[in-house]
Amino acid sequence: MEKKSIRDLDLKGKKVFCRVDFNVPMEEGKITDDTRIRAALPTIQYLSEQGAIILLASHLGRPKGEVKEELRLTPVAHRLSELIGKDVAKADEAYGDAVKEQVSKLGEGDILLLENVRFYPGEEKNDPELAKAFAELADVYVNDAFGAAHRAHASTEGIAKYLPSAAGFLMDKELSVLGKALSNPERPFTAIIGGAKVKDKIGVIDHLIDKVDNLIIGGGLAYTFVKALGHEVGKSLLEEDKIDLARQFMDKAKEKGVKFYMPQDVIIADDFSENANKKVVSIEEIPADWEALDIGPKTRETYHKVIQESKLVIWNGPMGVFELNAFAGGTKAVAEALAEATDTYSVIGGGDSAAAVEKFGLADRMSHISTGGGASLEFMEGKVLPGVAALDDKK
């Protein structure tokens, strides 16, 4: 069911509690990537233009229900103010009388950033009392925090029970891009699944195998598939208890007529380090005391070709240990293939793949980079996102 959008709301003079995902990476009090703040700007700008009184709420990090000075949202308020070109007031709490007092002084179009909602134990417990306390601050609830939509927390789910609610523009865009890809994909449709563990990707592989034309496997999880084919993997990542499942996925792909691609050659190393000795070998030849840390040149070529021939590609998870330059080549090759494939709609499923694309300076060559890591993964698994389900339906 389609959800109400902020366009469906009368916002003039209304106090809007707008949940955003400002969970940005920080080092020593400095924001190192403001993508998520930029991504929320269209909603905040619209609310402001419509004459709403804007209360922004977000989590930052995992303070586990306690005040952690280094996780206050003050640097985020400063950055937002620079980006939006107007003052952004900051509250030291996220609800209560002092906040109400601050809110009462705001005019139409003004913005107040509330304190980190995870400073309160009730947030992650989805405590109805906390949800009510948030709701008391406002007339309307807008959720633009796609990145946190897989969490049923007081500010992402609970509050929607007490206020009229709608999705913000970022939420809408994420849901429509990912939703269209899964329900009505342009073909050939290719999924590229990498990352560390099969365990984390079972749901997404299982769900996508029913929908795609090509399934490409890479990253640490590929070696459980290599083992399932009967080859030795040396010291590469291996989940013994998932070998059968890997075999079942390969069988299912065959039954469904899905073309299944896995590494043919790999880069192996004698140590998990930048300066390790490296070799390119075929997957039948991984020695006992070496580990495979990236896909090899032949594999890159094959993946490049499949990407070029696809109309839609969804990518989640790196092809190798991209944090080390020595093993970033496979992930970079996939990112470059997507950048070159101008007729291909490329969807990057957040998290590490988004970080990799950013690192290679190719972010603006992708069609859509999701702001959600866990959220986009759960969406691609076909799961209901509680932060979305809680919003009012479009009539």
Ligand SMILES: Nc1ncnc2c1ncn2[C@@H]1O[C@H](COP(=O)(O)OP(=O)(O)OP(=O)(O)O)[C@@H](O)[C@H]1O
């Ligand atoms: N061959 C490999 N051996 C060991 N580690 C690997 C290998 N390939 C990739 N990795 C590691 O996998 C990690 C990323 O996988 P992970 O499953 O945590 O994230 P992800 O797939 O991007 O998911 P999310 O989107 O939730 O961040 C990276 O840190 C990368 O170094």
Ligand SMILES: O=C(O)[C@H](O)COP(=O)(O)O
């Ligand atoms: O960074 C994310 O993926 C979201 O902000 C959710 O954060 P969480 O995993 O701490 O709930």
